[in-house]
Amino acid sequence: MSSNSVELDALTATSLLRFATAGSVDDGKSTLVGRLLHDSKSVLADQLEAVEHASRKRGQEAPDLALLTDGLRAEREQGITIDVAYRYFATPRRRFILADTPGHVQYTRNMVTGASTAELAVVLVDARNGVVEQTRRHAAVAALLRVPHVVLAVNKMDLVDYAEPVFAAIAEEFTAYAASLGVRDVISVPISALAGDNVVEPSAHMDWYGGPTLLEHLETVPVGSDPSLEPARFPVQYVIRPQSAELPDYRGYAGQLASGVLRRGDAVTVLPSGHTTTVAGIDVLGTETDIAWAPQSITVRLAEDIDISRGDLIAAGKAPQPTKDVEATVCHLNERPLRAGDKVLLKHTTRTVRALVKEISYRIDIDTLEPRTGAQELNVNDIGRVVLRTAEPLALDAYADNRRTGSFLLIDPADGTTLTAGMAGESFDGALAAPTLDDEEGAWV
Template sequence: MTTALLRFATAGSVDDGKSTLVGRLLHDSRSVLADQLEAVERVSLGRGRTAPDLALLTDGLRAEREQGITIDVAYRYFATPRRRFILADTPGHVQYTRNMVTGASTADLAVVLVDARKGIVEQTRRHAAVAALLRVPHVVLAVNKMDLVCYAEPVFATTAEEFIAYATDLGIPDITAIPLSALTGDNVVEPATHMDWYDGPTLLKHLETVPVSHDLTTRPARLPVQYVIRPQSAEHPDYRGYAGQLASGTLRIGDSVTVLPSGRTTTITGIDALGEPVDTARAPQSVTVLLADDVDVSRGDLIAAHPLPALTRDVEAAVCHLNERPLRAGDKVLLKHTTRTVRALVREVSHRIDTDTLEQRSGADGLNVNDIGRVVLRTAEPLALDSYTDNRHTGSFLLIDPADGTTLTAGMAGGRCFPFRGDRTDA
């Protein structure tokens, strides 16, 4: 029987112990190869340590990243008898907060780490805000280094209460706080021996049991066209197929579909998957579909089933700005949505969010790197956009610098930045 898959991201400020936590999780769940552990033990011994420094299981890549070799997210793959995991390990420095957008964009859960001695800091709030912006449904507050505060329950309770109140205002639906010590292993994989006042799950047990669903077939069918296949061979003289990865939903032979942005309606007459004809395709399969009518379809078009996404040139979206170059009203950019790229104008930066207070600040000065805010865009061509709340894949987009092709901003179409229970604006 195939075990379920959980994608989760880790985030935390510098020196909060995230590397040690990830290392401890991998080590104590027996997900570290023998040669890797031997290498860590050898380096630890050379540094005068009496026990393996588990942070070394991840710090090598992090050191390379901070030296400018790469600043990408590091992915770890491991499994237990109950579940398979893909861990996106994101860097802690504030200038790399933008990388959490990459790590959390596909995550079902985010682990936000804090140092028990410091409590909630600005970076903690920023990481929670990014998780809320990307609609990560489950967030774990891991209060680390409890051994350095004598495992005091009041310290944990105060930190957890503050974070839960903040995350609730952001609209995060499920928040779990766990006291732990990555250094000693308390409540990471094995229950703590020093915190008898805590009766909740360990971090690993929570990761193994948190409910997640990857059933993309419950949403309307969306197939962004990546490639038009026309072999023009003697064997298939009239073959014309439209290939792509099914972002959501289910397609069947005989289904009525609409090609966007043209709006032409037609019927599916064939589906090929892995070179073989099939009757049905389900997300996230990569398939080629054949259509009944001679419809003009090209890369960037969207083959969709009802209810159809909104077709618009005026885009309102929540965004996280990722580039050192500010984003300002009047900027000309490229907007990449699924397989379609169009020219766009930033008509307005409506506001930016103060992640400390959740207040909406003026967007007159634009957005700087790591800022979260809301923008209004005007595109040169219509886009078929779902709300990000309804469909992460067809509701998200990137803004790109047309001069050099660098990524500027990650955008989530529709709605407010966060599902506030009430509006908050500065006076």
């Protein structure tokens, strides 16, 4: 086995899990995250001391672990999560990047931000309330964003006397609903974030539960994918021309490999021009190598001198067809509505082009998942289907095939604010079959 193959095997085995938490208001997300950090010994002594001090000022004897994530003053005053709180922690078995997202309906857009790069979503429900509207909304967003793994954490089991039938009913309803959305990998864990049951340590109150604790599942769930199974996509970020005596003819294209594996000698297509050539060399941190894999930052040298600039895409394997007509499912993130006829900037990987919103095909009723035609605009948190026309051709993969090169942002050309997150080629009809409740069976179908 070559040294490059050994390096590739080692990288694909690197254990890093990006996951997001979601749930309705007061389901206990911040407390769960705080418990996870506290019980896994991932809280610094001064952080814990500050939380204990703040809790005592409130008249609480035990530390309020939610304060470990709710860092904004407004969050602490209102007792809610407003913004996405990112936390980094590690156990001996795995490293984690956690995004604690808000539960309020008006902050659904923040879940889109937190879950867009997540490989797992933890959806909390209050055992007393079961699956509610916001639970279904978060499950729909996770499915639309193609989050591969979902965990249903049935929280506050201590408030329902740790009753197994309560947990079983909620787990059955959610699993059936998630399956109808196309989410296949769902597990359910009964927990009490406040008491610590089944978060890091197994619960002594739920001997009827034989599954893993939440942390055990987070440590063992398969993450990542084999880069060799994905087509290589390399968005050019910068063209390097030293023009020095030592390197008189050096021309390299620098950037981050978005997906796949790139090797010396690979046949590649430069998009949107369509020119074909081969990879003459690959440099990683100034050292020449024969192979590179996502998400390494590299410099690529090609066998032929081709007019390539920032924003071009070097693709190996079956290349996407450049187009000026883009159909996509989008989630609108800005208070300013998105309307047909709006002129925007479309940012795809390292390329930014002018675009026109030609049509808003429909808006999704997030409660029923049914498309509502005739929508004139998309408001904040709305999910819908749009048709765009760009000034220059773009090489987009379908989002279902490649989350990196199938996604894009719409930007306000006046002030540069982000308006909308888009998923190219996605159809909400195809990705999520709208489920209905079978009155006779009592299940989502």
